[in-house]
Amino acid sequence: MVTDLFPIAGGRFLDTTFKNLLGNRILLGSVSRSARDVVRRVEEFRSFLFVSDLNIGDAVVASSAVRALREIFPEAEIDFVIKKSTRCFVEGNPDVSNLFPIYEGAPFPTDDDLVRLSRLSAAKEYDLVINFSPMIDDRIFGARNVVNYQMMAVQLVRNEKFPESVNNISFQSYNFVKKMFRDFLPSVNGKKFGGARIYLSDDAIREAESFLSSLDISKDRPSILFNPDASARFTRIPFDVQRDLLRRFSSFQCTILLGSGHVERNIEHELMYSLSPDVRRGIFIIPRSVNIDVYAALIDLADIYIGGDTGPLHLAAARKFSRDSGTSLRNRTAIFSVFGGTPPRIYGYDSKAPGFFPANQDAPSKTFVAASPCRNITCINKMAKTCREVRCFDNLNTDEIISLAARHLESAGLSYARERYSILTK
Numbered sequence: 001m002v003t004d005l006f007p008i009a010g011g012r013f014l015d016t017t018f019k020n021l022l023g024n025r026i027l028l029g030s031v032s033r034s035a036r037d038v039v040r041r042v043e044e045f046r047s048f049l050f051v052s053d054l055n056i057g058d059a060v061v062a063s064s065a066v067r068a069l070r071e072i073f074p075e076a077e078i079d080f081v082i083k084k085s086t087r088c089f090v091e092g093n094p095d096v097s098n099l100f101p102i103y104e105g106a107p108f109p110t111d112d113d114l115v116r117l118s119r120l121s122a123a124k125e126y127d128l129v130i131n132f133s134p135m136i137d138d139r140i141f142g143a144r145n146v147v148n149y150q151m152m153a154v155q156l157v158r159n160e161k162f163p164e165s166v167n168n169i170s171f172q173s174y175n176f177v178k179k180m181f182r183d184f185l186p187s188v189n190g191k192k193f194g195g196a197r198i199y200l201s202d203d204a205i206r207e208a209e210s211f212l213s214s215l216d217i218s219k220d221r222p223s224i225l226f227n228p229d230a231s232a233r234f235t236r237i238p239f240d241v242q243r244d245l246l247r248r249f250s251s252f253q254c255t256i257l258l259g260s261g262h263v264e265r266n267i268e269h270e271l272m273y274s275l276s277p278d279v280r281r282g283i284f285i286i287p288r289s290v291n292i293d294v295y296a297a298l299i300d301l302a303d304i305y306i307g308g309d310t311g312p313l314h315l316a317a318a319r320k321f322s323r324d325s326g327t328s329l330r331n332r333t334a335i336f337s338v339f340g341g342t343p344p345r346i347y348g349y350d351s352k353a354p355g356f357f358p359a360n361q362d363a364p365s366k367t368f369v370a371a372s373p374c375r376n377i378t379c380i381n382k383m384a385k386t387c388r389e390v391r392c393f394d395n396l397n398t399d400e401i402i403s404l405a406a407r408h409l410e411s412a413g414l415s416y417a418r419e420r421y422s423i424l425t426k
Contacts, residue, residue: 019377023158031150035180038147042127047077049126049141051117053133054106055231056292056311057347059086060196060318062132063093064170068177069130070095071191079126081117088293089315092199092323107231108135132173152176156346160377167345168357170196170314195360196318200293205322205329207290208297215255215284222409223255225286225299225316225333227307228267234341234379234392235309236264241396243274245306248402250279252409257298259312260288296320300329303412304405306336309347313337317349317359334408335365336401340392341379344369363412366404371395 021027048069052062059082069078079098082090087101102116103109109117114136121129121141129141131148138146152172159167174193226246230236237245249256261267268285275283286298296315299305305316313335320329337348348367350356359365370393379392 019157019161022377023154023161025158028151028154028158031154032179035147035151036183038145039128039180039184042145045073045076045127047079047124047126048073049079049081049121049124049129051081051129051131051133051136052083054083054103054109054113054135056083056086057314058132058311059083059090060198060311060314061170061173063090063095063198064193064196065130065132065173065177066093067095067197068174068193072177072181079120079124081120085292088204088291089198089200089296092201092321093197109133114140130177147180151180156380157377160343160345163345163355165355166357167343167355168349169346170317171357194319195358196314197321197360198296198315198318199321199323200297200329202322202324204291204293205297207294208301211286211290211294211298212301217255217284221255222252222412223257223302224249224252224304224306224405225257225259225302227259227305227310227312228271229259229261229264230308230310231263232341233390234387235339237308237338237340238390238393239267239270239274241393241398243271245398245401246271246283247275247279248398249405250275250282252406254282254303254409256283257302258283258285259295259307260286260290262288297329299333300331302333303409304334304336306338306401306405308338308340309342309344313347313349317361317365319360331361332363333361334363335359335361336405337365337367338393338396338401339367339369340372340390340396341375343375343377343380346380364408368396368401 050062050066050069052058066078066080077097078095079100080096081100081102083103083106084101087099091099100120103113105113118140121144126144129144129146131138131146134149138148156167156172159165171193228242246256258268272280272283286295295312299316300320307313316333317335319331321327322329335349339348344367345355348356349359349365350367351358351364353367356367372392372394374391
C-alpha cells in the first residue's frame with residue numbers, strides 16, 4: 001500500500017525502517033548468542049537433522065550448509081529433509097548420510113508434511129536439529145536442541161546495508177554453519193566455499209542429450225535456455241520484455257530452448273504465438289512433462305541460461321555432477337539472471353559486480369537489475385507483497401542483456417558446442 005501511493009518515498013521508508021529494525025547489530029548479536037548457547041549444550045556431535053525449506057531453490061541452498069556441516073564433522077551422521085520433487089538432484093550428494101524427501105506442499109507445509117517430519121524427528125536421538133524453514137515451528141521437534149534460520153536471516157538483512165559485502169544466500173548458508181561452530185571448533189574455516197552443487201543421474205543426462213538430438217538443429221549451433229516462469233509476478237520477467245528478448249535473441253542464429261510455465265501456465269505457448277513465424281523457427285519448447293533433473297541437464301548443455309529469480313536459477317548456477325560416476329558435467333553455462341523485486345545480491349549471481357557471488361560454472365555470470373523505483377528489503381518476501389501495480393522491472397536495460405549475450409556467444413565460438421554432446425562418453 002505504501003509503495004502503491006508513494007513508490008520512491010515509500011520504498012526508501014520501508015528499506016530504512018526494516019533494515020534498521022531487523023538488521024541491527026544488537027539483534028544479530030542476540031540471535032547469534034542464542035544459536036551458540038544451543039550448540040554449547042550439545043555434549044557430542046554425532047548426528048544431525050538438517051531441515052530445508054520447501055521450494056526447489058531451497059534444497060540447493062540448504063545443500064551448501066550441509067556441505068559446511070560435513071567439512072566440520074566428517075564422521076557424523078547428517079540426515080537431510082527436502083521436498084519430494086527435489087530428490088532427483090540431491091540424491092547422491094556425498095555430504096548426506098540419509099535423505100528424507102518428505103515435503104509435498106509449497107510454499108507452506110501440509111499437515112501430512114508436518115506429521116512426517118514430527119515422526120522422523122522422534123524416531124532418532126539427534127544431537128542437533130538445524131531448521132532452515134521459517135514455515136516450520138521449532139516446537140515440532142520436541143525438546144531437542146534446535147537451531148533455526150534466524151541468525152542467517154538477520155545477517156542477510158544486515159548485509160544489505162553494506163553494498164560491498166557478499167550476500168548470496170548459498171554463500172551465507174555455508175558461512176552460517178561455519179560461524180555457528182567457530183567458537184567451539186577452531187579449525188572450521190579452513191576451506192573456501194566455491195558454490196552450490198547438484199547431482200544428476202545418467203538417465204537424466206541421457207534424456208537431455210536425446211531431447212537435443214531429436215531437434216532439427218546443428219550440433220555446432222550455440223544455444224540459449226530461456227526460463228520464462230517464476231513463482232510470483234514480482235519476480236517473473238514481464239511478458240512484453242520476454243517477447244522482445246526472444247525476438248532479438250533469434251537474430252543470433254542460435255537455438256533457443258524455451259522452458260514451460262508451471263506457475264504461469266502456458267506462458268511458453270503464449271510467447272510463441274506472439275512471435276512471427278520466422279522467429280518461432282529457432283525456438284523449441286521444453287515440455288512441462290520434462291523432469292526437473294532433465295531440465296537441469298539441459299541447462300548444462302546450453303551456452304547461456306537466462307531467467308528471473310526462481311528455483312531453476314539456483315539449479316543453473318550450481319555445479320553439476322553425475323550421480324553415478326561422480327564426474328563433472330560441462331559446467332560451462334553462462335548464467336544471466338534478471339531481477340525485479342527481490343534483492344539481487346541475495347538471490348542472484350555475478351562474476352564481477354561488487355557484493356555478488358559468482359555462479360559455480362566455468363563461464364561468466366551476470367545479474368541484470370531493473371531500476372525499480374520502490375524496491376526495498378520487504379520485497380524479499382515476494383509471496384506476501386500486495387502491490388496493485390508491478391513496477392519491479394521498470395527501466396530494465398534489455399540492450400545490455402542482448403549485448404552481453406551476443407559477446408559471450410561470439411567469444412565462446414564453437415568450442416563449447418563441440419563439447420555439448422556425449423558427456424557420458426568422456
